[in-house]
Amino acid sequence: MKQVGSRGIFSIGSRLQRLKRDSNRWSIFTLAIILFIALPIISIAIKLCDGPGETWGHVVDHLLLDYIGNSLFLVFFCGILVLLLGVSSAWFVARYEFPFRKQMEWLLILPLAIPSYIVAYTYAGIFDYGGTLDLILRVLDLEFIRVDIMNKTGLAFILGISLFPYVYLSARAFFINQANNLLEASTMLGVGEVKTFFKLMLPLARPAIIAGLILVLMEVLNDYGAAKYYGVNTFTTGIFRSWFSLEEPDTAVYLSALLIVIVFALILFEKWQRRNVEVSSSKSNNHRIHRKRGSKGMQVSILCFVLIPVALGFFIPVLQLIYWTFLTAGKVFDMDFIMLSVQSFGIAIISALITVFFAVLLIYFAKWSMLSFFKNIAKMGILGYAIPGAVIAIGVMIPTLAFDKWLIHFLDDWFNIHTGLLINGTLVALVYAYSVRFLAVAYNPIESTSLKVHSTIPDSSKVLGVGNLKTFFKIEFPLIKAGIFSALILVFIDVLKELPLTLILKPFHINTMAVKAYQYASDEMVMEAAIPSLFIIFTAAIPVIFLNKLLIRK
C-alpha cells in the first residue's frame, strides 16, 4: 500500500473511499471465517475487560518473574538447539550423498510423531535411579552416573530434540528447491564448501529457517505436560495454576494475554525479517540441488552426524517405550484398545479435513478480496496455535454454550422440543476447537505453496472471463495440491497428539490415544502409557514418511 499519510485529513477519506470501492463479497466471506475461527479468542479477549482477578497482584509479586524468566530461557536455548540440529541435518541431507541418505530424509522428521511430554517421560525413565542407563552401567560393571534431566535445561533439551524437525523441514525445502543456481555459481568461483554455507546459504535460507523456528517456539510456549512433570514453571503452567488452583479465570486470561503478546511479537518479527526477500519463486529455472559425493570417510562421518538427532529424538525414546511395552503388554492391550485406536484415527482425519478446508477458504477468500490489508487480517486466524489448548477449550465453550442455551430455549419455545446440549459434549465442539487450534499448521504450508503460484497464472485465467472458484478448482488447486496434503498430514499428526483441549472437550464414549497415554502417565504409570504412546507414534509415522515423499517430489 502506498504512503498516503502526508496528505493528512484527506487520507482518511480517500482510504474509506478505497475501502468501499475495493470491498467485495470475498471480503465479507473472509471476515465471516475469521470471526468464526477467532470467536473463542475474542471470547477470551472480552473476558479481559473484567479486569484482572484478586490474585493478579500475588501472581505479579511472586510468580511472574519466574514465568517470564523460564519461558525466555526455554525459547532461547531450545531455539539454539533446534537451529543447530535442524539446519545442519537439512544441509547435509540436501547437499551430500551418503549411505542411507534416503532413509535419513524421513527419519529426521519422525521425532514430530512423538508427543513431547512422552519424550520427557521416557528420558526421565532412562536417567532414573534403576532406569535404563543405570541398568546398562550395571551390566558393564560401572558406577551409577546421576544425570539430572528434570530441570529447565533438561526441558529445553527435550523440547529441542522433539521439535527440531520443523526447522529441518523448512530449511531442507529451501536447500533442495531454491539453492542450486547460487550454489553452482559459488563453487565455480572457487569458494569453499564451508564458506559457501555460512556466507551464502545460511543468509539466504534465513526466512525459511526462521519460519520453522517460529513454529517451534510457539510449541515451546504452549507446552504443558513436559514442563509440569519437570517442575519448570512457565506461562502455560501458570495459566493452569491461576485458572484452576487459584480459581481465578480472570488472572489466567491476563497471563494468556501476555503470552499472546509475546507470540504476536514473534510473528511480527518473522514478517519483518523476510520483508526484503522475494518469496514467490519466479526463478523457475532453478534446478534441484546437485548432491556432492565425498570420500568414504566423509560419507560415514556425515551419516554418523545426522544419526545424532534421529537417535535422540526418535530411536532412544521409542526403544525405551518398547522396553516398557515388553514389561506391561498383557495389562493394557485388549478389545477396547482397538476401538480406541479406530476412534482416535477417525477424529484426527475428520479434524484434519475440516481444518484444511478452513485454511484454504481463508487464504483464497483473502486473496480474492481486493483489500490488500485483508491478507494481514487473515493471518489473525492462525493465532489459535499460540494459545494453550486448555484456554482454547474454555474459549470454545463460552460461545458454543451460549448458542446451545439459546437453541434449547428456542426449540422449547417454538417447537416444544426438549433437548440437551447439542454442540457441547459432542464431536462438533471438539473438532471446532481443533480447527481453531491448528489452523496455523494448515495455513502455513498451503500459503507458501500458493505464493509459489505466480499471480499471473490465475490472473490470465480471470482475464479470460473464468470466475474465481472455477479458476481455483481448474488451475490453482492442482498446483497447490502438495501444500494441501502436507497440511492435512501435519494437522492429522497434531490432532493425534493433542492433549489438554481433548481432555476438556471430549464427548462421553469417545476417547483418544493421547488421553489414554496421559491418564496412565499422570497416575505415574508411565510404563503402562507406553503402548498407547507407541500407537500414536506409529500412526503418525506413516503419514510422516508419506509427507516426506510429497515434499521431495517437485
Place this chain on the structure above:
Amino acid sequence: MKKLILLSAIVLLTACKNDKSGNENRPATESEGQVVNVYTHRHYEADQELFRMFEEKTGIDVQVVNANADELIQKMSMEGEQSPADVLITVDAGRLTRAKEQGLLQPIESEILENAIPSHLKDEDNEWFGLTKRARIIAYVKDRVNPEELSTYEDLASDKWNDKVLIRSSGNIYNQSLLASLIAHNGEEEATTWAEGMVENMARTPRGGDRDQVKAIVAGEGDLAVVNSYYIGKMLNSSDPEEAATAEKVRLFFPNQEGRGTHINVSGAGVAKHAPNKENAIRFIEFLASEEAQEIFANSNYEYPVLEGLEPAQTLQEWGEFKEDTLNLSVLGDNNKEAVLIFDEAGWK
C-alpha cells in the same frame, strides 16, 4: 483427497456401527437404556473394573469423562443447568468442597452411605462422600535414617533435616491439602513458617511425581520423601522389577502418631446439582461404597477402604495400623486457596 474423505467416512461409520451393536447385545433388564454420566479424575484400572461390575449388576450404562478435577469443575459450572453430569469423582476432598461451594453438587439422602462412611470422611450436608483413603506419609531409606528421629510433619521443617527433604511441587493437590490441614491445626502464621522451613530443607527444587521422590531418596539425593502411601504400594507391585527393588529399600513412617494423627485424604464422589439421572447416581455411589467395591479399591490400588472392618490389601497390612487425623476433610477445601498463596509466597515451586 477423495480417497481420504472416503476413508474417514468408513472409519466414522464403523465407529458408529460398533457403538450400536454394543447396545443391542446387552441383556434386557428393567434399567434398559438407563445411564449414569460420571465426571471423574480417577483413571485407574480398578475403577474401570468397578464400572463394568456396576453395569452388569444394574444394567445402567456408565458413561465416563476423564479429566483433571479442576477442569471438570470448570466444565460443570459452565454447562450449568444443562450439564449432563450425574456424578463427580475427584481424588481429593478439597476439590469436592470447592464443587460444593460453587453449587455444583446436591445433598442426597442415602441411609447406606450415611451408615457406611465415617463422619469426618464426608460432607456435613451429605453433598459428597469419601470412598477411599490415602495417607501422606514420610518415606525414608532405612540405613540412612533412624526412624526414632522422625516425629511430625512440623518437624520436617526443622534445621536437622536441612537439604534432606524431597517433596513434589506446590501445584500438586496432595501438598495443597497437607498445608491446608496444617493451617487448620496450627494457624496461618505457623503454616507459613513451616512452608518456608520446608523450602529451606529441600534437597532439590520440586519436580516429578511421588514415585520420582522415592527413587531420588534411594539414589541418595535426599533422605526423606513426603509421598502418598499408595504410590509405595504400587511401586512394590510394579511391572518393572527395578522399580519394585527400589521401593523395597524404603520404609514408611506415619507422622504425628503421638498427636492428631497422620494426614489423610480421600477420593470421593458427589451427585451433581443438575443430575439428569439422580437415582442412578445415588445407586452408583452406594455401589462404590459397598463391600465388594471397597475390596477392589483396596486390593488393586493400595488405598485404604473407608468402610470400617474391611481388611486392607496385604501390602498395606504389612505397614501396620496407624492413627489418622480426624479433621473434617471439608476444611481442606476451605483452606485450599490460602494454601496455594502461602506456597507461592514461601517460594515453593
